[in-house]
Amino acid sequence: MPGPLALAIWYVGIVLEIAFVVCSIARKSFFRYLFLNTYFLLGLGSDAARYYFLSRFGQSSGEYCYAYFYTDALLTLALYIALISLYARVFGELRFNRHVRFGAALLLLGTALFSYAVVAQSEKRLTTDFAYELSQNLYFVGLVLTYILWGAVLKLRETRTRLVQFILALGLYFSAYAACYALTNLSSRYSVVQYMSGAIGCLLPLTWTFTMLRHTEESRLEPARLLAVAR
Amino acid sequence: MMAALIFAVSVVTLLMFFVSYCRSLTAASSSYALSKEVRDVTGIHAFASGRDFARVMQLLQLCPERPQDRLGLRAVAYYFEILNLLQKTLARLTPSIQSWAEQERAGCANFAVVALDRRIAFSREILAQQGEL
Numbered sequence: 001m002p003g004p005l006a007l008a009i010w011y012v013g014i015v016l017e018i019a020f021v022v023c024s025i026a027r028k029s030f031f032r033y034l035f036l037n038t039y040f041l042l043g044l045g046s047d048a049a050r051y052y053f054l055s056r057f058g059q060s061s062g063e064y065c066y067a068y069f070y071t072d073a074l075l076t077l078a079l080y081i082a083l084i085s086l087y088a089r090v091f092g093e094l095r096f097n098r099h100v101r102f103g104a105a106l107l108l109l110g111t112a113l114f115s116y117a118v119v120a121q122s123e124k125r126l127t128t129d130f131a132y133e134l135s136q137n138l139y140f141v142g143l144v145l146t147y148i149l150w151g152a153v154l155k156l157r158e159t160r161t162r163l164v165q166f167i168l169a170l171g172l173y174f175s176a177y178a179a180c181y182a183l184t185n186l187s188s189r190y191s192v193v194q195y196m197s198g199a200i201g202c203l204l205p206l207t208w209t210f211t212m213l214r215h216t217e218e219s220r221l222e223p224a225r226l227l228a229v230a231r
Numbered sequence: 232m233m234a235a236l237i238f239a240v241s242v243v244t245l246l247m248f249f250v251s252y253c254r255s256l257t258a259a260s261s262s263y264a265l266s267k268e269v270r271d272v273t274g275i276h277a278f279a280s281g282r283d284f285a286r287v288m289q290l291l292q293l294c295p296e297r298p299q300d301r302l303g304l305r306a307v308a309y310y311f312e313i314l315n316l317l318q319k320t321l322a323r324l325t326p327s328i329q330s331w332a333e334q335e336r337a338g339c340a341n342f343a344v345v346a347l348d349r350r351i352a353f354s355r356e357i358l359a360q361q362g363e364l
Contacts (some may be wrong), residue, residue: 038305171247175244
């Protein structure tokens, strides 16, 4: 079993995921942000599955390893779809939705093919390697897509506070995760790095719940104030 | 080498998203009309300046906490510290950064004043509910 701190971070994450779903139901925005809610509901399902395999087979078992990497790949895919739903909302008024969906499907297929090409050489554990590779590559694609979406938000002078804050929180999450992955490769011997990814996992439900609680769908902000430029 | 490069790039993007996120928080409170009570308590009549931030944060601690404010206040407080650091270092060399940082610090202070206003209203609501009981 993981240590008490890792378990505590895991429980906090679960509570925050539930909080987001409850808040969006209470604010009558569940279907408006259906894909964001689906991501957290899948997250809760993954937590339950991981806990089952962890308590039954132990942390170092192959079963837990399979469960962890497959649920991780599924969650990354769900987050990718949630990101595309934010794209659809930003570009919705420009009637680009069909192009956005087509582009997203093409990019996903390209990422899956690239991930397969990378792991195809290794014969051992091809399926888990593929799940890990796909997850890692989708995180990178997600970071780049969020950056592009943020550029579009600024260019289109988006004013919807909730939408802007959801996108920024996603950008924060993706960049923090990428930094954490890199730091793990650089200095995995420090125990603090092991807890960082769990803590970063709490960041997204925390910021999104905060946005859901604090702002209504009608809240607007001045787009000019979002540009962080020293004049 | 590659990991160090990815780390550096992701820290830069993290910082950029953090600044933008904090700006979106402060921008959301820029058009808020302050109540008479908060204007009397703080002595701020139109728009706060960066120097007011620490004082307003102390006043905030005197009021009961609103769960909706907690994360925003913490994020803005970190942002304010980054701006202070920027003013003490890089902004000394570039006047445009100096004025931009001061403008941002004022935005942070304004966010804190709006939070104080909301907390005062929240305290009044609690008192009114207790009075009814």
